[in-house]
Amino acid sequence: MRYHSRSxxxxxxxxxxxxxGATCEGDGGFFVVADGTSRRGSGQLAERFVSGMLAAHSTQMEQGSYPAEPAxxxxxxxxxxxxxxxxxxxxQTGVICYLIGLVAHGRLTVAYEGDCSCGIVTLAGAIDWITPPHCKANWRRDRSHCELAQDPARNSVTRYLKINRVPNPDFVCCALDAVVRLVFVTDGFxxxxxxxxxxxxxxxPDSDISVGDDDVTWIDVQLGQQD
Known part of the structure; x- marks a missing residue:
């Protein structure tokens, strides 16, 4: 397994x-993206979140592997x-969207709130997104990322993390084939x-590109060997 990250x-x-942030151990890995809003303290909260999740993962690995049962x-x-x-x-002030991706026991488990997303990259380089964003434009949870990208209401996020709100993530879990490529991104991507x-x-991934107003961040993860 190998990964590349850029912001x-x-x-x-x-x-x-x-x-x-990301870490890989053999055929397992732990990946985190956090997107701070423009509210005061959000950047600090996002940074703390990523470092906190990586520290928690390190502690878990010291105590033993993750359980195999999805629940x-x-x-x-x-x-x-x-x-x-x-x-x-x-x-602590601020508001963040976040996504955690765990690869263990041949499965991917994603926990997220907000509009950070996880996708499976096809051999042709296209991305099949598997995490419906939490936003007003997607209140029915039935719109594609391509559709949402054109709707200004996507910027009204309905799930997020802040100090006075109990975490309430959605989970997506799927089996991983022997050869697969994953991408974990913020909505700017x-x-x-x-x-x-x-x-x-x-x-x-290191090429020059002109981005829009929003920050653009992604982690590109390749498991196994690809031709």
């Missing part, structure tokens, strides 16, 4: 409020999120970039 500051941003994994991730919120200082730009960055 590009948007044109409207004074500071990049996106954060990402048990979801309960564990729920507990990690609740412990993180409880650990925040009382004066899936909504503000065209599909051609997305594919281009996956093919040449």
């Amino acid at each position: 590009i500051t948007g044109q409207a941003s004074r500071a990049n409020n996106d954060y990402a 048990a994994v979801e309960r564990l991730l729920d507990s990690i999120l609740s412990d993180f919120r409880a650990s925040l200082p009382a004066d 899936w909504a503000d970039l065209t599909q051609a730009q997305q594919s281009s960055l996956l093919a040449a």
Whole structure:
């Protein structure tokens, strides 16, 4: 398993409020993206979230592997999120969207709130998104990412993390084939970039690109060998 991560500051941003982190161990891995809003403290909260999740994952691996039963994994991730919120200082401000991806026992488990997304990359470089964003434009949970990208109501996020809100993630779980490629992204990637730009960055991740107003962040993960 190998991964590549990059974050590009948007044109409207004074500071990049996106954060990402990842770690791989053999055929398992833990991946985190967090997108801080423009509210005060959001960038700091996003940074704390990523470092906190990676620390919790390290502790879990020291204690032993993740459970194999999907429901048990979801309960564990729920507990990690609740412990993180409880650990925040009382004066912590800010709002973030987040996504956690865990690869273990041949399965992918995703926990998320907001509009960060996970997709499966096809051999042709296209992305099949598997996490419906939490936003007013998708209140029925039935619209594609391509449709949502054109709807301004997608910017009204309905699920998120902040200090006075109990974490309430949705979970997506699926079996992984022997050869698969995953991408974990903030909405600046899936909504503000065209599909051609997305594919281009996956093919040449360090290439120059002009992004829009929003920060653009992604983690590209390849499991196994690809031709």
